[in-house]
Amino acid sequence: MENIRNPKRHMGVLMVMLAFVLLVVACQPAPAQPTEAPPPPATTEAPMEAAPTEMTTTEGCTPTGEVKRGGELTLARLEEPLSLDPILITDNGSIYLQEQIFETLVVPDETGAGLAPGLAESWDVSGDGLTYTFHMRDSNFSNGDPVTADDVVFSLQRAADPDVSQYAFAYQAFDTITALDDKTVEVKLSQPYAPLLSAVSLFTGLTVPKDIYQADPEGFGNKPVGSGPFMVEEYTRGDRVVLAPNPYYWKLGADCQPLPYLDKITVLYIPEANSRVLGLRNGDFDVIDNVPFSEASSLESENNLLLEVAPIYKLDYLYINHSKAPFDDKNFDLALNYATDREAILNTVFFGYGDLPNDYMPKMNFWDPDVPLIPYDQAKAEELLAQTNYDGRTIEILVGAGDAPRKQIATILQQNWAAVGINSEIVELDVGTAWDRTVAGDYDVNVSYITSDINDDDELATFQGDYWAAGDTQAFFSRYQNQDASDLLKKARESLDPNERAKYYSEIQNTVYWDGYSVPFNFTPAVTSSWNYVKDFHTLTTGWWWLESVWLDK
Amino acid sequence: MRLLGYIIRRLIQMIPVLIGITLMAFLFVKLLPGDPILILTGGKASPETVAALRAKFGLDQPLYIQYLLFLRNAAQGDLGTSILQRDPVVDIVIERIAPSAFLIAYGSLIAILLTIPFSIISAMRADQPVDHSIRIGGMVTFAMPSFWLGLLLMLLFGLKLKLFPISGWGEGFLGHLKYLFMPSLVIGVYLAPMLIQSLRSSLLEIMQAEYIEAARAKGLSPLRVMLKHVLRNALIPTVTILAVNIGWLIGGSVVIETVFSIPGLGLLLVRSVNYRDYPTIQGLTLVFGVLVMLVNLIADLSYAIIDPRVVYE
Numbered sequence: 021m022e023n024i025r026n027p028k029r030h031m032g033v034l035m036v037m038l039a040f041v042l043l044v045v046a047c048q049p050a051p052a053q054p055t056e057a058p059p060p061p062a063t064t065e066a067p068m069e070a071a072p073t074e075m076t077t078t079e080g081c082t083p084t085g086e087v088k089r090g091g092e093l094t095l096a097r098l099e100e101p102l103s104l105d106p107i108l109i110t111d112n113g114s115i116y117l118q119e120q121i122f123e124t125l126v127v128p129d130e131t132g133a134g135l136a137p138g139l140a141e142s143w144d145v146s147g148d149g150l151t152y153t154f155h156m157r158d159s160n161f162s163n164g165d166p167v168t169a170d171d172v173v174f175s176l177q178r179a180a181d182p183d184v185s186q187y188a189f190a191y192q193a194f195d196t197i198t199a200l201d202d203k204t205v206e207v208k209l210s211q212p213y214a215p216l217l218s219a220v221s222l223f224t225g226l227t228v229p230k231d232i233y234q235a236d237p238e239g240f241g242n243k244p245v246g247s248g249p250f251m252v253e254e255y256t257r258g259d260r261v262v263l264a265p266n267p268y269y270w271k272l273g274a275d276c277q278p279l280p281y282l283d284k285i286t287v288l289y290i291p292e293a294n295s296r297v298l299g300l301r302n303g304d305f306d307v308i309d310n311v312p313f314s315e316a317s318s319l320e321s322e323n324n325l326l327l328e329v330a331p332i333y334k335l336d337y338l339y340i341n342h343s344k345a346p347f348d349d350k351n352f353d354l355a356l357n358y359a360t361d362r363e364a365i366l367n368t369v370f371f372g373y374g375d376l377p378n379d380y381m382p383k384m385n386f387w388d389p390d391v392p393l394i395p396y397d398q399a400k401a402e403e404l405l406a407q408t409n410y411d412g413r414t415i416e417i418l419v420g421a422g423d424a425p426r427k428q429i430a431t432i433l434q435q436n437w438a439a440v441g442i443n444s445e446i447v448e449l450d451v452g453t454a455w456d457r458t459v460a461g462d463y464d465v466n467v468s469y470i471t472s473d474i475n476d477d478d479e480l481a482t483f484q485g486d487y488w489a490a491g492d493t494q495a496f497f498s499r500y501q502n503q504d505a506s507d508l509l510k511k512a513r514e515s516l517d518p519n520e521r522a523k524y525y526s527e528i529q530n531t532v533y534w535d536g537y538s539v540p541f542n543f544t545p546a547v548t549s550s551w552n553y554v555k556d557f558h559t560l561t562t563g564w565w566w567l568e569s570v571w572l573d574k
Numbered sequence: 575m576r577l578l579g580y581i582i583r584r585l586i587q588m589i590p591v592l593i594g595i596t597l598m599a600f601l602f603v604k605l606l607p608g609d610p611i612l613i614l615t616g617g618k619a620s621p622e623t624v625a626a627l628r629a630k631f632g633l634d635q636p637l638y639i640q641y642l643l644f645l646r647n648a649a650q651g652d653l654g655t656s657i658l659q660r661d662p663v664v665d666i667v668i669e670r671i672a673p674s675a676f677l678i679a680y681g682s683l684i685a686i687l688l689t690i691p692f693s694i695i696s697a698m699r700a701d702q703p704v705d706h707s708i709r710i711g712g713m714v715t716f717a718m719p720s721f722w723l724g725l726l727l728m729l730l731f732g733l734k735l736k737l738f739p740i741s742g743w744g745e746g747f748l749g750h751l752k753y754l755f756m757p758s759l760v761i762g763v764y765l766a767p768m769l770i771q772s773l774r775s776s777l778l779e780i781m782q783a784e785y786i787e788a789a790r791a792k793g794l795s796p797l798r799v800m801l802k803h804v805l806r807n808a809l810i811p812t813v814t815i816l817a818v819n820i821g822w823l824i825g826g827s828v829v830i831e832t833v834f835s836i837p838g839l840g841l842l843l844v845r846s847v848n849y850r851d852y853p854t855i856q857g858l859t860l861v862f863g864v865l866v867m868l869v870n871l872i873a874d875l876s877y878a879i880i881d882p883r884v885v886y887e
Contacts (some may be wrong), residue, residue, distance in 0.1 A: 096741075102659050258842065260742075291835060291841070294833070298733060456613075
């Protein structure tokens with residue numbers, strides 16, 4: 021006992037710590053899936069009963085509905101914001117909040133599927149579709165400074181710069197972005213690009229004040245200044261963001277007064293699903309997102325609680341590696357589809373919330389409901405299988421470790437496929453490793469998902485369906501090759517006629533889906549729940565919500 | 575001054591150990607598949623963007639250069655920039671230390687408050703029904719998964735009794751005390767059985783000692799003998815166990831932090847690993863190493879308080 025310098029024991033403790041770190045490394049629980057980053061842009065339109073767009077000019081505003089102003093809202097979310105600087109991030113935790121703080125020239129409308137004027141009151145398109153001129157309204161940042169064309173140009177230029185922007189691909193068709201005067205922005209394209217307005221509304225290009233940003237680029241993400249309906253009062257990492265109304269915000273509510281209605285919004289980071297649900301029931305939270313499908317019906321049945329199941333641009337599907345045998349044979353890929361009881365997956369894993377997909381990408385604007393669904397048909401699967409040279413080898417079904425629902429899907433796949441003579445095993449890997457192998461093409465199939473960043477079909481249709489597209493993602497790591505699809509995608513992207521585009525996309529959907537591109541499981545909806553006094557909280561197809569139009573009836 | 579010399583020597587000894595820890599953590603994490611930039615960009619960014627980001631975070635350098643740069647910067651108090659959050663790792667970690675430290679200290683305190691009376695009762699009534707029930711009860715709470723116990727407490731204290739808030743860590747000292755009570759209780763009832771077991775057996779051992787016989791013979795009451803003579807002598811092994819477990823908890827409280835949404839180091843570590851945020855993982859490993867060694871140093875120093883015969887050389 022006299023001399024207690026005992027290095028052995030300390031080493032022991034340290035080894036234990038190290039072992040822990042490694043253990044965490046080796047078997048992580050499900051994190052926010054990096055498979056995909058989310059959707060697009062900024063501020064929008066008034067709530068259901070609020071002013072339609074033409075009323076946003078100040079004169080002649082007619083009240084369109086009764087709302088109550090004031091009050092505080094607490095929103096509990098699965099994901100935390102990593103930074104509030106739009107150029108740095110790709111995670112929903114950050115994007116959904118940035119949409120409340122910043123604006124773009126054009127913004128997704130109140131459903132998310134359409135577009136509405138944002139910082140731009142109006143815009144002109146030249147006859148050849150190559151020049152867009154945006155006329156900006158008078159609006160201010162939350163510090164009182166006017167929003168100028170310079171700020172917009174600066175923000176769009178950095179979003180289009182592949183050296184700093186992870187979403188530069190969306191702006192590839194942009195040739196020049198210039199400020200013609202204080203309130204006019206001109207975008208010139210190098211080729212016709214139908215999704216241009218959607219690209220302009222993408223979150224990466226959210227307008228930041230150039231001077232403030234350049235004075236302290238590093239610190240901007242912690243103390244952002246924007247022109248959106250809210251400004252950041254407090255930002256505590258890993259815990260909360262407190263939003264207060266931007267006193268200079270231009271848009272008017274249903275009562276012809278400036279939005280937003282609420283006095284304060286506290287957005288909490290509550291990663292545990294059970295904790296969110298308990299907190300909602302307890303009255304600690306007014307709204308929660310990412311309600312687990314297993315809890316949805318019990319919340320729905322409560323008198324004081326509302327459940328919203330909203331369609332969003334998300335598809336849960338089985339990635340298939342077409343560069344590997346036997347998946348290079350279309351018959352085998354179709355056999356996988358015929359052999360999979362997708363109805364059972366929808367009912368057991370998603371508790372019936374969602375829709376069976378007849379598409380290889382999420383359900384978006386040009387989705388064609390008439391493309392026939394591949395039915396669940398074991399006999400057909402066996403017949404197709406007989407035409408392949410599948411030798412009975414064991415297929416690896418990749419699943420992110422700790423992701424219980426996707427593991428369930430994998431288990432159903434394994435059983436379904438065994439019934440027609442396809443052997444498989446489930447391989448659980450941490451999400452980082454699983455993703456790495458998917459990118460490298462070192463996988464058979466992977467139970468995962470995709471979401472869209474932009475409310476135009478082109479992004480995902482091309483990413484997933486065009487092997488030769490710029491960006492080198494090889495048909496989103498599926499290595500699926502179809503020259504016809506690639507040609508059609510180019511036409512669809514360059515056509516400015518919506519009817520023509522619809523025709524192209526329908527053909528693409530039919531071709532790629534029926535080529536057995538993937539085994540799609542669900543057009544997965546977003547499920548949120550709130551107390552019934554929370555009015556006009558709606559999830560957009562892009563995944564977020566316009567908090568400016570939320571009000572409290574209590 | 576002997577004590578001060580001892581502390582300084584111990585602190586200096588930490589340096590090579592820390593270098594060893596960071597080297598191993600560095601190599602193991604890099605050996606794992608999973609590229610932070612690919613995970614971050616979700617596969618959609620162009621090759622140029624990915625290359626630019628790699629270069630920005632020095633990931634295009636050879637491994638040994640990356641490590642040496644890390645060491646050089648760490649020596650200057652700079653742990654690099656988080657790939658995920660784009661903030662200095664030092665700032666991120668400092669933000670997160672307080673909730674974790676408060677939680678662990680609070681949990682340990684609850685554990686100690688449970689341990690001392692229960693182990694004394696157990697030892698004084700050894701092998702009687704009270705002793706058995708304490709030990710079985712301990713086994714039950716020790717074996718309960720902490721996330722489950724956490725949820726049960728939330729249901730009971732939060733939803734039914736509405737006594738405690740069920741998530742977050744509150745504001746101000748009193749707020750922390752209130753918000754962190756349930757999570758700390760979970761830690762407490764997990765730690766206490768181990769401590770009770772250890773303290774009970776050393777109490778029983780010391781109770782056999784001759785000087786205890788002497789104390790009894792002096793006519794001291796059993797409780798007084800226990801508190802004044804037995805307990806003090808029996809504490810040292812228990813303090814060691816507590817220190818080892820605090821070491822575990824510093825990085826291992828992640829489950830509790832998740833269930834109760836406490837913005838601590840455990841949550842940060844898991845997220846950083848999932849995204850392969852190398853600088854943050856490195857920084858956290860270093861901080862964990864320092865904290866564990868500090869806890870052990872404090873434990874060693876506390877021996878002298880418990881037992882004045884302990885001399886530091």
